[in-house]
Every structure is written in C-alpha cells, then in structure tokens.
Amino acid sequence: MNILSVESSCDETAVAIVQDGRKVLTDCIASQVALHREYGGVVPEIASRKHIEAIYGLADQALAETQLTREDIDAIAVTYAPGLIGAVLVGVNFAKAAALALNKPLIPVHHIRGHIAANYLAYPELEPPFLCLVVSGGHTMIVEIQDYTKMRILGTTLDDAAGECFDKVARVLGMPYPGGAALDRVAKEGDETRYNLPRSKPGANPYDMSFSGLKTAALNLIHHAEQVGEEVDIPGLCASFSAAVSDTLVPRVVRAIEETGLRKIAVAGGVAANSRIRRDILAAAERLGAEVYMPPLSLCGDNGAMIGAQAYYEYLAGNVADMSLNAYATKSILGEKL
Numbered sequence: 001m002n003i004l005s006v007e008s009s010c011d012e013t014a015v016a017i018v019q020d021g022r023k024v025l026t027d028c029i030a031s032q033v034a035l036h037r038e039y040g041g042v043v044p045e046i047a048s049r050k051h052i053e054a055i056y057g058l059a060d061q062a063l064a065e066t067q068l069t070r071e072d073i074d075a076i077a078v079t080y081a082p083g084l085i086g087a088v089l090v091g092v093n094f095a096k097a098a099a100l101a102l103n104k105p106l107i108p109v110h111h112i113r114g115h116i117a118a119n120y121l122a123y124p125e126l127e128p129p130f131l132c133l134v135v136s137g138g139h140t141m142i143v144e145i146q147d148y149t150k151m152r153i154l155g156t157t158l159d160d161a162a163g164e165c166f167d168k169v170a171r172v173l174g175m176p177y178p179g180g181a182a183l184d185r186v187a188k189e190g191d192e193t194r195y196n197l198p199r200s201k202p203g204a205n206p207y208d209m210s211f212s213g214l215k216t217a218a219l220n221l222i223h224h225a226e227q228v229g230e231e232v233d234i235p236g237l238c239a240s241f242s243a244a245v246s247d248t249l250v251p252r253v254v255r256a257i258e259e260t261g262l263r264k265i266a267v268a269g270g271v272a273a274n275s276r277i278r279r280d281i282l283a284a285a286e287r288l289g290a291e292v293y294m295p296p297l298s299l300c301g302d303n304g305a306m307i308g309a310q311a312y313y314e315y316l317a318g319n320v321a322d323m324s325l326n327a328y329a330t331k332s333i334l335g336e337k338l
C-alpha cells in the first residue's frame with residue numbers, strides 16, 4: 001500500500017511516500033528553519049504561508065522522484081494534531097483536497113505517534129509491545145506502545161518539554177534557533193561536573209518529570225554571571241545542562257523497563273538526536289539487557305515518512321477520516337476514534 005503523507009505542524013513542510021508502513025520510497029522536505037532563525041523562534045503566520053508555498057511542489061516532487069502516478073497512491077495521510085494551528089491546517093486542507101480529488105482514503109495521524117513510528121522505518125523488525133521515550137520540542141513522555149495504535153502514557157513532563165529548555169538555554173547563550181543541536185555540539189567540549197544543576201525528583205507519579213527548575217537554574221546562572229561580570233564556562237554549562245536533562249530522563253526509562261518487564265526501548269523526537277541522552281540510554285539498556293531502537297538523526301526531527309509509517313497502522317485499525325476532519329493545536333497521543 002503506497003501512502004502519500006503530509007507533515008506541516010511546525011517549521012518543516014514534508015511530503016513522503018511510504019510503502020506498507022515500513023519502506024520509504026521518498027521523503028521530500030522543505031525546511032523553514034533559516035527563515036525563522038532571524039526571529040529567534042518560529043513565527044506562526046510565516047510558517048503557515050511558507051507551508052502553502054511549498055506543499056504542492058513537494059507533492060509533485062515526491063511523485064516525480066518515485067516515478068509513481070497519482071493512481072499509484074492508495075491513501076493520503078496527514079498530521080492533524082498537535083502543532084501550530086495555522087500550520088497544521090495547511091497540511092490537513094491539502095490532504096483533504098488530494099483525498100477528495102483522487103477518491104482515496106484520508107488517514108489522520110497524531111504527530112507524536114508519527115515520531116514513534118520513525119522507529120518502524122529504521123528497524124523493520126520492530127513490533128509492539130515496546131517502550132518509547134518521546135522527547136521533542138513540545139513533548140516529553142514515556143509511553144508504552146501496547147500495539148501500533150494502542151498506547152499507555154507512563155509519565156510526562158509536568159511543565160516544560162526537554163526540547164523547549166534546550167532551545168531556551170541555547171538562545172540565551174547566543175546560539176541560533178533551534179539551539180538544541182548546537183548546544184549538544186558545544187557540550188562535547190565541556191566538563192559536565194563544572195556546574196551543579198538540579199534534577200527533578202520523583203513525585204506522586206515516579207515517571208512524571210519537570211524541567212522548569214533546571215531551565216530557571218541555568219538561566220539564573222547565566223544572568224548572575226553577566227551581572228557580576230564573571231565569564232560563563234559555556235562548554236561546561238552545556239555539558240552540565242545536558243547531563244542534568246539526561247539524568248532526569250534516563251532513570252525513569254530504567255524504572256519503566258524494570259517495572260513493565262518490556263525489554264525493548266525506543267527513542268523518538270528531535271531531542272532523541274541528543275548525543276548525551278543516546279549514550280546514557282545505550283549504557284542503561286546494556287546494563288538491563290534491553291534492546292535499543294534509535295532512529296538515525298534524519299528520522300528524529302520532523303519528516304513526512306514517519307507520518308506515512310504510522311498512517312499504515314492507523315488505516316489497518318480503521319482510523320480513517322472524512323471531509324469533516326479538522327486540525328487541532330493540542331490533542332492527547334491516546335487520541336480517539338474518528
């Protein structure tokens with residue numbers, strides 16, 4: 001089954017064609033990151049406008065690259081939530097028009113389910129059940145994937161997402177948007193014991209976590225140094241910060257592996273590209289004898305192929321939409337039958 005899948009929830013416009021949820025025939029992407037960099041973050045109106053400009057060309061490019069015709073496409077999939085509402089709407093309206101014109105099923109996909117499904121592309125043998133650490137710009141959670149479309153959230157951040165904190169600290173340190181990857185690079189040169197930053201302690205739900213205290217501590221440290229004229233050891237701060245984020249995430253993942261007895265752990269989302277988190281997850285999994293699934297960096301960030309992968313399983317589960325499909329800025333990953 002060839003699914004043409006569309007992603008436009010933030011600052012990447014993407015159209016992919018994926019076969020049977022596992023094989024990427026093409027993954028076309030137009031990044032707007034350089035445009036938003038000037039403003040230090042995503043400007044929603046600019047994002048929507050750029051999605052409109054890019055989306056038709058990307059769909060044509062996807063067909064041209066695969067030498068498929070419109071008739072060879074069996075269904076249209078699209079990210080319908082969550083994201084910047086104007087941006088998500090562009091993808092949803094394009095997908096609805098394409099499904100209507102081609103008379104093909106329309107498959108709505110939750111963006112975070114897509115991130116998780118990036119693992120199916122990277123690891124054709126991976127099947128549920130497994131655990132997934134989801135760490136993106138807007139979401140941080142530990143999820144039990146019971147089946148392709150059936151999930152249980154073990155814990156989430158109670159405040160900021162890990163990616164938001166990486167970006168905020170990087171921005172204050174003068175790194176260009178989105179700063180997570182740049183901070184990660186600089187951290188490699190630093191001493192992670194240089195600054196003592198807080199790790200959130202387990203609360204009522206031991207899987208839940210918090211990052212706002214860590215973010216505030218790092219920002220206060222930078223501002224205080226500025227005020228008293230001290231120089232911040234930037235690599236040291238980046239390394240200490242990355243270690244604190246990882247020390248918040250990884251022990252909870254370890255607990256999840258131990259308590260559920262699931263011996264398969266996947267990572268998903270843009271922050272899953274972080275070298276410190278990847279290293280710590282690998283080490284923890286080796287200790288516990290668990291299998292690790294880490295998509296290549298190209299599949300960690302937003303892309304269309306991950307939406308096409310999840311869409312196949314949503315389709316098999318009967319989760320198709322009609323022309324009343326709407327876009328949503330927020331929606332639980334648990335979703336509901338449409």
Ligand code: KG4
Binds near residue numbers: 136139
């Ligand atoms: O999943 P994603 O592409 O978009 C959302 O769905 O939010 O994630 C983007 C986030 C940004 O916050 C970006 O700074 C972060 O992923 N990121 C990283 C790294 N690469 C990307 N954060 C830390 N270390 C990295 N290497």
Ligand code: ZN
Binds near residue numbers: 111136137269270302
């Ligand atoms: Zn994303």
